[in-house]
Amino acid sequence: MTTWLPDISEGSGPLYIRLADQMEKAIFDGQLPAGGKLPPQRNLAYDIGVTIGTISRAYSLLHERGLVSGEVGRGTYVLEHNEAAPQEHQDPVTASLAGTRPLHTPEDKIRFDSTAAPDVGQSEIISALLQDIMRDHPLEVAGYTRSFPDRWQQAGVSWLAYGDWAPQADALVPTLGAHAGIMAIITVLTNPGDRIVFEHMTYSQVSRAAGLVGRRISLVASDEYGVLPDDFERACVQQHPKIAFFMSSAQNPTLATMPEDRRRAIAEIARKHNVWLIEDNLYGAMDKKDIPLIAALAPERTFVIDGLSKSVSAGVRGGWVACPPHFAQRVRIAHKMITGGLPFLLAELSSRLVLSGEAEAIWDRCRIEINAREAMARDVLAGYDFKSSPDIPFLWLKLPEPWLSATFKNAVYADGVLLDDEDEFRAGRSDRITHRVRLGFSQPRSRQEVARGLKIVRSLLDSGSAGYDSVA
Template sequence: MTISIFDREDIAGRPGPRYRAIADRLRDTIRSGAVPPGTRLPPLRDLACELGVTVGTVSRAYALAASRGEVAGEVGRGTYVLGQGLHAHGGTGVGSAAFLTMPEATVAAMKAALAPPAGQTEIVGAAMTALLAERQALGVPSPFNTYLAPGGEERHRRAAAQWLSYGDFVLQPGDVLVCSGTQQAILTSILAATEPGDLILTEELTYHAMVQQAGLMGRRVAPVDIDAEGMVPDALERAIREQHPAALFIVPTLQNPTGATMSETRRRQIAELAARHDMSIIEDDIYGALAGERPLPIAQFAPERTWYATSLAKTVGCGLRIGFLKPPPRLLERARAIQNGFGQTVPPLMAELGSRLIETGDAAALCARIRTEMASRHKMTADALGSYRLTADSAALYVWLELPDTWRAHGFVEAARARGVAIAAGEDFMVGRTDRAARHVRLAIGQPQTREELARGLAVIASLLSESHIGIVEPA
């Protein structure tokens, strides 16, 4: 069924940009129960004509509703109401619903920041076979028949400390907790370092799942300006003085989505500001091992207040749900208690497998392969899109693309989707000012399973960049 639920007078009377007014009217109508799940919304051009706005405005409205988890689009079928979505449950909905409801890409998937295939199936498969055989030969209980203590056993933490240590940043097994991925490490850090109602500062473009986690736990999140090197210390100091945050969340190496890496000088400045204002730091270093010249982490300069989190997901393989957290020493047992209280013990098989890959050197070998593969993929991307403004680091799993004046991010994402390519809009990463990245998209060039798939996706992107959104034919 296709119905019109958009009251032109109501939309005209709402403050702010037209696309947001349309999306808010849709949200209010869904919440009232007047529009049941499964309702098909008007096509873009029909609604644009009805409301006297551009197709791009309606496209942005639908994209905003999708980011809130309220609607979903399907190529060839249109846009349908899902329900009240994530937003109704207290989350921000930034980016996540668009990821969850995106139909399978038919040409190229370039939306999720995943490491490319680099022999993981063969290497990890062989490691698992050897692991299970050895345990059986030794009469050791199977990892399928046991639980682990919160934070992992000594041998798991020893391997974690080995993986995390580099340069002057040297850890011991007693410094580290093993987690079920970086997201669990970040959530543990939020719960341990802040209280409900506290404010967490972060880069104005950041990892949207952290924003959701903070919101679900009753914390507030506010943005800090960034530049080509990441978070700007002067802007951070101003935000601290004006807003009195409890913590800072930051990704200083291969920052997501821009790929920026912060200098050691700036890391020291961030650490000094946190110490001066007694603020906790949650440092997400999930991409750090991929960096060619890897600066020391902020945790090196402020160990007494930094929660350092990472995992094997981006640097070895996303299927390895194993992460690591170095809390401030005095709060390590608090972090362990939070893991235990949430029932978030590490799956024994993942702990054993991750430890084995680190101990044998297979994890480091896979990371090196991924780094080499990404350098080749960045060259392909530069060759295909070099005439446009790309922000990229050859080790990052993505590039940050500035669109021509004829495009806005959500319209471009929808046009790419109609041609079988899944990418992410810049607004999906914004904290607060969602119009700031309205002309940027992130291309996750590590996600395609082959270079041929990447080449097909880049060809579609290059073709769209040369067109005006006015000329794009929307799906029926």
Template sequence: MTMWIPNLEAFPGPRYQALATAIETAIQTGELPVGAKLPPQRNLAWKLGVTVGTVSRGYMLAEQKGLLSGEVGRGTFVKPYDGLSGNTGFRSEIVAPLGEIPRLGTPGVIELSRNEPSLPDFEDIMRSSLQRLSMRGGLQNLLGYSRTLGDPAHRAAAAAWIGRVGLSVTPEQVIATAGAQQALAIVMTAMTMPNEVMLVESLTYGGVHENAQQRPIRLEAVAMDDEGMRPDALAEAARRTGSRLVLIQPTIHNPTTVMMTAERRAAIIAVARKHDLTIIEDDVYGFLMQDRPLPIAALAPERTIYITSASKCMAPGLRVGWIAAPPVLVERFADALHAVAVNNPRLNQEIVRQWIEDGTADMLVNRLREEAAIRNAIAAEVFDGLTMRSHPASLHCYLELPNPWRPNEFTNQALGQGVRIASCTSFLLDSRPNPPPWVRVSLAPSPDRSEVADGLRRLRSLIERGPEARHAVV
């Protein structure tokens, strides 16, 4: 039999890992049939131009996967690979190539309605991360139940990550969640009674509405200005409703992109203390800002529940979020989380922990900041002459439509032009007949800047063309 010599350049990763992958591929394709003897390690090392140690590690990794068996004095052989043999119990239809994982979306539609970050090199980042994870021992432990509050190592990594925005918390204050949406649901469940009133900004994102309907609780809109929620309006609403809870997005507000100044944050805290309000601070966009005011939770830790996630600063599909709470509330949140989910997947939390500790998370944040600034500049150029609210670190802009456009009408006609955006009515608490003429345009869902720019130009063209004429029915 001709000596089997793989092409290691065809496989990613370190040489020993590439060798193990080459062995697995050759077994799958039949190039190395069951019972085949692999080349002696010294001979293969000479042929490949690597050290004997590299070949030894590659063989050992393949053996750990259940692909090979070594027999003293005879050599290394391919083991039976019928899906039930070996130590791993791999099924052949699972390890066989399944083709490219599809990108979700509607064919022919440019998606500018979702605030999700995207980078051209996410593919390489994810591949490298999974390869590094696959080389670690104890992977089977990630498939078991986690602790309700999260693994201690995951909570410690999250506490360190949250510290980057100026909020110092202990790992014991952190609750691991499946994203900020679940975090908000847990907080609402634990902190309210059915039909209780919660105060929110007059414009707030759909997840707040949906969670309120599920509880159910009543949302009371508090007026905003160019710095976010107004302290005088908050005080009036607290007196009138008797509410004990207020939800605030002080950093890159969704949808308006408003930034609450340090002075405004202090004024909001003063009102909360006077009226004994507990503050829920939604800070999912906070990591995208390099120079930012301190979180409200850092200024009023005794009465602030801090919510953030990896969705806007790393990757939304991992569904990893966190609550950082005053110690007295942690067990209450644990009970609420256990009731709805028992715990959350360890695998996703472990990927994010790895990213935080190996520097990938910091790299992603820096890249996303740069990308957000570029895309906001593109939007500013395309929408020049129109009224647009934005922030260089924001994943979206908030665009005012000129007369006679109405937001729902524009959103519907934009979809007809192949662009999906969000009307301001998705963020209002009421169904007023004449909503303000604003739409939210997300700038980051596609890794392709040219696709985003194309969508923005279609919107500009539609604005200039004006609404389609309505014809009377006779």
């Protein structure tokens, strides 16, 4: 029988949850090894000075999390576990960098590893707007941003509006890109040790950043139509997350779009379990469907994220967060604390792009280019299994036998193409294997370069892995 005892002075929140969290950490640390027997509930209650009811609730929570099993008369035993250790027990920088792309990209490679807006000549428009801003606001550009003009919020209202839904101007926070906005929300609503729900495959930079600041990850299953509500509820019941991060439309990388009934189910589950929702609509806004946002169904708990990176210009770093009532000021302060502040030049540029109509005009040109490149990809890769959408700058390719996604990524890199394997999108350690890669086609400078890269990918798919020698 183990002699390990929890320290009830640590942590915050209900005592039974703190006890369960400490036991979970001890299990992953090896202090409570697999097969080991937990102390009898009555004994542990006496040893740490709490009621047996508190111990019973903590043990029940561990059972719900799949960490222990118990039988009447035999006691409670620690189960074998395959999940990764909680993020806070790993070196956070190492954990956050796992699977990320190289910081420096060789110039001789065709870039199929990015989905930023294609070059359609927007630099000329941006250059003219920058000159106007420098002329109109020389003092503001030279100093720190001290105030947020109403036009910055109005630009966000215009850009984030979707179908019949539009945010209120006083609920908008301009941000230094979508990612910074998401991290500001996480900072406001969670503390280190709190859990955030992600799909197994998603925009993993958020989950890695969350792990870097001490948040824990809970994974939920998805299918071709997005998040499975039953599994989301399981996670809510068993792990008590504070926030869930979802892309309801044109999910990255799977391109799944949740139907309305599923969005309603997600909204009701979040409401029932008091879970906040972050709805990333970066790609959804590009692939407009006649389906309401989750924010329209649960406005009291849903934050909406959108920006200019995929449809106008990634280098502008323009983004907005639409907040539930009474949260905008808190998110704005958190954004300033974690980014150092919003540069006036970029915020003003973003607002002028939107309010002048230039952002929409650029997006129209980007859409034409993306449509042409997606059609080219469908033609070159015909016969293989992949998901794509005309207005979305990437596809999700299923690899034929016997390819593994990491091996294919290495093979196509050797032939001159950069793309992302499935590990790039894992929000946490997962046993879900898809044997897929994401191929983004917006960054090559010309359609000719896209065609050349697609033909390299096609040739490798046709030849099979026998033609690739991974040993130097």
